[in-house]
Amino acid sequence: MTTTTPRPVELDDVQGLLRFGYSHHTEACFLLLRVKDPAAARAWLAQAPVTTAVEAKPVPATAMQVAISGPGLAALGIPDDLAAGFSEEFLAGMAGDEDRSRRLGDLDSSHPSNWAWGAGDAVPHVLLLLYALPGHLADWRRSLEAELASGFTLQAELDTADLAGREPFGFRDGLSQPEVDWERRRPVEDRDRLEYGNLTCLGEFLLGYPNEYGLYTDRPLLDPGRDPGVLLPRAEDRPELADLGRNGSYLVLRELRQDVAGLWRWLAQQAGGDLDRARDWAEAMVGRKLDGRSRIPGARGLNGFDYAADPEGLHCPFGAHIRRANPRNADYPAGTRGILARVRRFLGFDAGALPQDLVASTRFHRILRRGRAFGTPPVPEQALAEPPPTAGTGLHFICLGANIGRQFEFVQSAWIQGTRFAGLPGEGDPLLGHRLPGPDGAPSDCFSIPRADGPDQRLCGLPHFVEVRGGGYFFLPGIRALRYMTRPR
Amino acid sequence: MTPQSPFLVVASVAAGREAGLRALLAEMNSAPGVVDPDNPVLPFGRFERVHFARLMVLDQTTMADLSLYGVSPPDLGLRLVLLGDCDGPARTLLDELAAGAEDGLRRLFGHCEGFDPGTGLAAWLHAHSRPTQANYVNWLGRTVCQIHEESALQRFLSARVPRMPVASGEARRRRRELIEAARAEQRAGRLRLSAPQPAPLGWWLGNLAHALGVPLLALLVSPMLLLAAPWFVWRLRSLERSDPEHCPPPEAGHLRALRELEDRGLTNQFTAVGPVKPGAFRHALVPVLLLAIDWGARHIFHRGHLARVQTIHFARWVVLDGGARVLFCSNYDGIHEAYMDDFINKVAWGLNLIFSNGVGWPRTDWLVARGARREGCFKKYQRAHQVPSQVWYDAYPGVTLNDMRRNRRIREGLEQGEMGEDQALAWLRLL
Numbered sequence: 001m002t003t004t005t006p007r008p009v010e011l012d013d014v015q016g017l018l019r020f021g022y023s024h025h026t027e028a029c030f031l032l033l034r035v036k037d038p039a040a041a042r043a044w045l046a047q048a049p050v051t052t053a054v055e056a057k058p059v060p061a062t063a064m065q066v067a068i069s070g071p072g073l074a075a076l077g078i079p080d081d082l083a084a085g086f087s088e089e090f091l092a093g094m095a096g097d098e099d100r101s102r103r104l105g106d107l108d109s110s111h112p113s114n115w116a117w118g119a120g121d122a123v124p125h126v127l128l129l130l131y132a133l134p135g136h137l138a139d140w141r142r143s144l145e146a147e148l149a150s151g152f153t154l155q156a157e158l159d160t161a162d163l164a165g166r167e168p169f170g171f172r173d174g175l176s177q178p179e180v181d182w183e184r185r186r187p188v189e190d191r192d193r194l195e196y197g198n199l200t201c202l203g204e205f206l207l208g209y210p211n212e213y214g215l216y217t218d219r220p221l222l223d224p225g226r227d228p229g230v231l232l233p234r235a236e237d238r239p240e241l242a243d244l245g246r247n248g249s250y251l252v253l254r255e256l257r258q259d260v261a262g263l264w265r266w267l268a269q270q271a272g273g274d275l276d277r278a279r280d281w282a283e284a285m286v287g288r289k290l291d292g293r294s295r296i297p298g299a300r301g302l303n304g305f306d307y308a309a310d311p312e313g314l315h316c317p318f319g320a321h322i323r324r325a326n327p328r329n330a331d332y333p334a335g336t337r338g339i340l341a342r343v344r345r346f347l348g349f350d351a352g353a354l355p356q357d358l359v360a361s362t363r364f365h366r367i368l369r370r371g372r373a374f375g376t377p378p379v380p381e382q383a384l385a386e387p388p389p390t391a392g393t394g395l396h397f398i399c400l401g402a403n404i405g406r407q408f409e410f411v412q413s414a415w416i417q418g419t420r421f422a423g424l425p426g427e428g429d430p431l432l433g434h435r436l437p438g439p440d441g442a443p444s445d446c447f448s449i450p451r452a453d454g455p456d457q458r459l460c461g462l463p464h465f466v467e468v469r470g471g472g473y474f475f476l477p478g479i480r481a482l483r484y485m486t487r488p489r
Numbered sequence: 490m491t492p493q494s495p496f497l498v499v500a501s502v503a504a505g506r507e508a509g510l511r512a513l514l515a516e517m518n519s520a521p522g523v524v525d526p527d528n529p530v531l532p533f534g535r536f537e538r539v540h541f542a543r544l545m546v547l548d549q550t551t552m553a554d555l556s557l558y559g560v561s562p563p564d565l566g567l568r569l570v571l572l573g574d575c576d577g578p579a580r581t582l583l584d585e586l587a588a589g590a591e592d593g594l595r596r597l598f599g600h601c602e603g604f605d606p607g608t609g610l611a612a613w614l615h616a617h618s619r620p621t622q623a624n625y626v627n628w629l630g631r632t633v634c635q636i637h638e639e640s641a642l643q644r645f646l647s648a649r650v651p652r653m654p655v656a657s658g659e660a661r662r663r664r665r666e667l668i669e670a671a672r673a674e675q676r677a678g679r680l681r682l683s684a685p686q687p688a689p690l691g692w693w694l695g696n697l698a699h700a701l702g703v704p705l706l707a708l709l710v711s712p713m714l715l716l717a718a719p720w721f722v723w724r725l726r727s728l729e730r731s732d733p734e735h736c737p738p739p740e741a742g743h744l745r746a747l748r749e750l751e752d753r754g755l756t757n758q759f760t761a762v763g764p765v766k767p768g769a770f771r772h773a774l775v776p777v778l779l780l781a782i783d784w785g786a787r788h789i790f791h792r793g794h795l796a797r798v799q800t801i802h803f804a805r806w807v808v809l810d811g812g813a814r815v816l817f818c819s820n821y822d823g824i825h826e827a828y829m830d831d832f833i834n835k836v837a838w839g840l841n842l843i844f845s846n847g848v849g850w851p852r853t854d855w856l857v858a859r860g861a862r863r864e865g866c867f868k869k870y871q872r873a874h875q876v877p878s879q880v881w882y883d884a885y886p887g888v889t890l891n892d893m894r895r896n897r898r899i900r901e902g903l904e905q906g907e908m909g910e911d912q913a914l915a916w917l918r919l920l
Contacts, residue, residue: 088744099748103824190862213864218738331834348794357797358891360830405826406864413752414827420755423891425647439754440887454655455647455920 006184007236009202009209011053013247013478017065017129017370018205018400019053019182021174025063025131026162028372029141030253030396032117032124033152035075041151042076045126046486050479061136065129066482067251067474069093072125078485082244085220086475089404090250094471095119104409105417105434110468116255117156117470124155127253127474156470158255158396160372168258168377168393169282169431169465172292175302176326178366180205190214192331193363196306200366207402208236208246208478212363217402219245231484244485247478249400252367252408254471256432258394263465264383270459279380281459284449285430287320295320308334311356313450318422321431324415327422331361358423365410367399394466404473419444430459432466490630490688492696493540495572495621495805496579498614500601502546502567510569510600514544514879522750524882530593531586533882538582540633541803541820542573543758544597544880551763551874552814554848557733558767565810569601572818573882574803576632583618587611622776623783623806625819629791630685631893633884638681639896640888643920645680646671646899650920660913667917668903682900696787703784724770725856732766735849736865739872746877752824755889756802758881759828761874762809762816763847771846772812778843779806793894797835800828800890806843815847822889829868837861847874895919 011019022028035041051063068076070091073083083091095101095112106112112119128148132140145154167173178200186201188210203211207219221241222232235243267278283289292302295316299305306328310316316323332345333356344350345357375393378385401407415421416429419438427446428434435445448456477485502510517528526534533542547570552562575582587594587610594614598604604613646667655663674680707714714721751757765771786795786804795801804819821828832840841860845853851867853860861867888896902908902916 088738088741092741097745097748099745099751103752190859211864213862215864218865346797348790348797348799354794354799358799360827361834364830364834406830410826410830414824414830418823418827420822420889420891423895425892425895438887442887450918451654453914455650455652455917457652 006188009182009184009206010233010247010478011182013233013480014053014206015065015249015476015479016051016053016063017251017476018180018249018368019055021370022063022131024059024133026134027132027137028160029130029137030158030160030372031128031130031145031148032155032158033126033128033148034155035072035125035151036153037151038075038077039151041126042486043488044148044151045076046483046488048482050482052479059133061133062140063131065131065476067127067129067476068485069123069125069127069472069474071123073475073485075125076485082220082222082226085218085244087218087250087404089409090473090475093123094252094254094473095123100409103413103417105413105428105432106468106471107434107436109464110434115468115470118255118472119470122155123472126152127251127472158374160374160396161376161393163373163377166373167395168260168373168375169263169286170260170377170380171286171288171290172302173373174369174371175288175292176322178204178368180368184209188214193361194330194332194337196308196328196330196362198303200363203402204366204407205249205368205400205402206246207248208233208243211402217245219243219248221245227484229487231487232480233478244477244481246481248481249402249476250404251474251476252397252399252401252404252471253474254397255469256395256397257392257467257469258377259463259465259467260377260393261383262463264380266463268384275380275384281449284317284320285447287316287322306334312452313422314452317447317449319424319427319430319447321416321429324418324421324429325411326366327359327362327415329356329359329362331363333357355423359421360410360414365407365415367401367407367411370398370400372396372398394469400476424448425456430462433462435462435464491576491632491686492629492688492692493574493576493626493631493803494579494582495574495624495803496582497572497619497621497805497807498570498583498617499547499619499809500569500598500604500617502569502600503602503604506600507546507567510597511546511879513596513600514546517544517880520753522753522881524880526882528593530596531590531880532593533884535589536575536582536585537633538576538585539882540574540576540884541758542571542882543760543818543878545570545760545876545878547762547816547876550876551848554735555764555767557735557848560767562764563810563813565813569597570816571597572805574626574820576634579618580615583614584611587614619807619809621805622779622808623786625782625786625795625801625804626791627795627802627890628793628893629787630688631897634683635685636885636888636893636896638683639900640885640892641680642671642682642903643892643896643899645674646903647920650917655914655917658910660910660917661908664902664908664913664916667920671903682904699784700788703780728766728768728770729845729853729856732852733849734852734866736851736867736869737873738869744872747872747875748825750877750881754883754886756820756822756883756886757825757828758878759819759821759825760816760876760878761871762814762876763844763849763874764814765812765846766848775808775812775815775843775846778846779808782806782839782843793890795836796839798831800831802890815843817844820883822891829871832871833861833864833867837867 050066179198181202190213201212203209216237221235227242232242233246235241267281271277294305296305333353345353373395377393416432419426426442428444430447437443445462446458446460448458450456517530519525547568549565555562800822802820807816838857841853841857844850845860851860851863899919
């Protein structure tokens with residue numbers, strides 16, 4: 001454990017998205033760019049007005065964030081040996097190989113070969129995220145596009161919609177977020193946590209700081225000879241080296257098309273037209289009520305709960321989307337107190353605790369979500385009316401983290417797609433599951449709702465409600481790292 | 490109770506035969522990482538005693554790391570390894586394989602040194618068998634047959650149970666109806682629940698002798714151990730400070746080759762191999778630790794969990810090449826990343842205990858602390874030491890250990906006599 005006061009975070013070197021969701025900026029648009037002229041592209045990026053994590057009063061009318069993909073680094077002329085210091089997942093890319101797609105559940109109609117962007121030659125080089133207060137996006141975006149034309153081609157523009165805090169299926173969204181330890185209050189140490197908590201080490205989201213293991217995640221560290229102008233900060237753990245990763249993060253973007261009408265119609269049909277029951281099932285599938293309230297009795301507010309009091313999934317089914325995405329458990333099963341109890345559980349001798357110990361400790365698998373909805377989803381009542389609305393709607397899922405493999409990919413493959421999550425009998429996520437049969441041909445398209453007075457209720461034959469239309473891994477650099485990478489040479 | 494045993498055959502690949510051998514191994518798969526259980530070379534699926542099996546070409550991989558100590562690595566050549574886990578004794582299984590897949594095995598081992606058409610196959614397999622120093626079985630006595638039968642029972646009952654609330658006082662009746670239905674299936678020959686076989690007397694005696702013998706041995710040498718303890722601790726600590734740590738990132742091609750075989754079903758295989766640190770201290774410590782691990786696995790951790798980890802079907806540690814290197818193999822449920830998560834967060838101490846004697850392992854304290862807890866370093870190390878299994882067989886894809894535990898409880902509840910209302914309801918809820 002360190003006793004010295006840790007260096008404060010250089011907020012002016014951190015992109016604002018790590019600290020803010022830009023919720024006042026209800027207009028947003030994400031530009032996917034390909035580098036056309038590397039020198040011109042670098043020159044533009046070198047002076048790009050990137051908004052930092054320093055709190056501004058009043059809030060700025062517009063905010064821009066910049067992220068670069070693995071192929072983008074090469075396209076901008078970043079030397080390979082320097083890029084090699086980034087994580088393997090980032091360099092390989094979300095659609096880099098079949099094995100990754102299989103693990104992420106990007107199969108069937110969600111397979112990268114069906115994507116609108118992000119696979120093969122269609123990996124964007126640079127991602128520009130534009131956020132604006134109401135009325136400020138359109139003109140700004142037009143003038144930016146004109147500026148960008150010399151260095152980039154505009155591959156695609158992802159428009160977003162302001163659904164007033166809801167996601168397209170109609171549920172309140174974005175309620176659960178880890179609390180990032182900006183003040184660096186958590187000691188740098190490797191110690192078991194006996195309780196689920198929301199406060200998460202800075203290093204889980206920001207490169208260059210200690211993570212939940214008390215360690216620094218790998219990132220490109222440079223010989224100071226490669227940074228003669230001292231543009232880059234020095235590494236905290238290795239002060240003799242320049243830190244290209246510090247204050248940066250990885251950004252995961254996925255375009256998820258949601259079949260809103262499909263979900264509500266299917267549920268209504270299963271419920272024999274009983275809309276209250278259909279809503280109840282939808283809420284069980286999500287794990288929250290439509291208005292965002294937890295299904296766990298005694299929850300404090302929208303986010304003050306865990307599942308220790310619901311070990312049988314009677315209130316929130318094990319398979320519910322939010323229970324999978326964030327199981328809210330600690331390093332040991334609930335109720336571990338005292339030396340003897342811990343020793344017994346440490347060795348696995350507490351038979352009662354073992355069934356509660358099937359899910360990995362949550363704190364190593366948190367993600368910071370920054371997604372935005374798109375399209376004009378019908379409200380549930382509309383979704384049930386004829387004819388079904390056809391316009392595309394869904395979520396531009398965005399999450400940030402310092403370790404794509406341990407955070408986004410783990411959550412997506414072990415928890416969301418895992419058909420035996422928490423001991424379930426064989427079913428994927430009720431919203432995001434790929435629905436393909438298992439290796440023995442057993443179906444994975446059911447959803448189990450446990451009840452105290454009988455065998456689980458089971459909804460089977462769930463259709464595909466969410467389809468992946470594109471996606472990519474990006475590096476969201478610190479401001480100095482961005483200037484370093486795009487400096488004139 | 491039918492005990493499970495590990496089998497292991499190791500042979501040197503003859504010069505110039507590697508490419509042909511790899512092609513033959515690839516022929517056994519229907520896709521990379523997916524063996525055809527009925528393949529013409531070694532149709533594993535026809536041998537009902539086999540739980541898991543794998544064939545791999547073992548090269549010298551990380552032996553070169555010995556140069557960290559200024560030691561030049563021995564030339565171990567290329568090995569063909571056949572290993573697996575079976576019900577009953579391994580020796581008779583090898584005989585069955587030799588008899589039932591003779592042509593294919595001859596084709597396989599025909600790529601090895603000293604194997605010619607006149608070689609007696611079974612005798613060759615026995616002569617090239619190697620002992621397993623430490624072996625872990627998730628549930629001692631659970632046979633392949635039992636796993637399949639109980640899984641079929643669960644599928645039958647789960648499909649049949651009415652998925653609605655059970656009115657108060659109705660649970661026992663509903664259970665009886667299900668039992669009746671299952672009995673009718675059994676009578677019609679569509680469901681089978683074979684009675685367990687008694688444990689062979691010889692095995693039982695041997696196991697008892699092992700259970701008592703190892704602690705007795707420890708007790709006998711304990712005065713000497715006590716005397717040597719200060720020296721041991723001093724030596725360990727100084728080595729822990731000076732042993733080099735070596736965790737370079739695995740090569741992209743190596744990682745791809747491993748991942749291609751992984752996460753195709755619910756269960757995965759893992760194999761890693763690496764040299765033992767040079768010097769008498771480590772080379773003396775490894776067999777002692779393996780003896781202790783083997784004892785713990787055999788007599789303590791044989792009922793569903795290895796310490797806190799509940800997802801390992803079988804695991805083994807094997808000393809190869811006169812102690813020069815250690816091979817670790819396991820079969821586990823879930824994705825690779827989750828397996829590593831368990832290693833780091835649940836049993837890092839156990840990994841450190843044995844693997845910190847391997848060259849380059851992340852730095853430990855007191856043999857058990859840190860080491861694998863050093864996440865980034867550990868993850869690179871394990872990938873760099875992992876070797877692909879060209880052929881891997883799983884007798885029950887689609888059935889996880891947790892499924893087996895539930896299925897066993899379902900069967901127990903079926904075979905139990907009258908139940909109380911609460912107990913009957915709990916049984917129904919398992920379905």
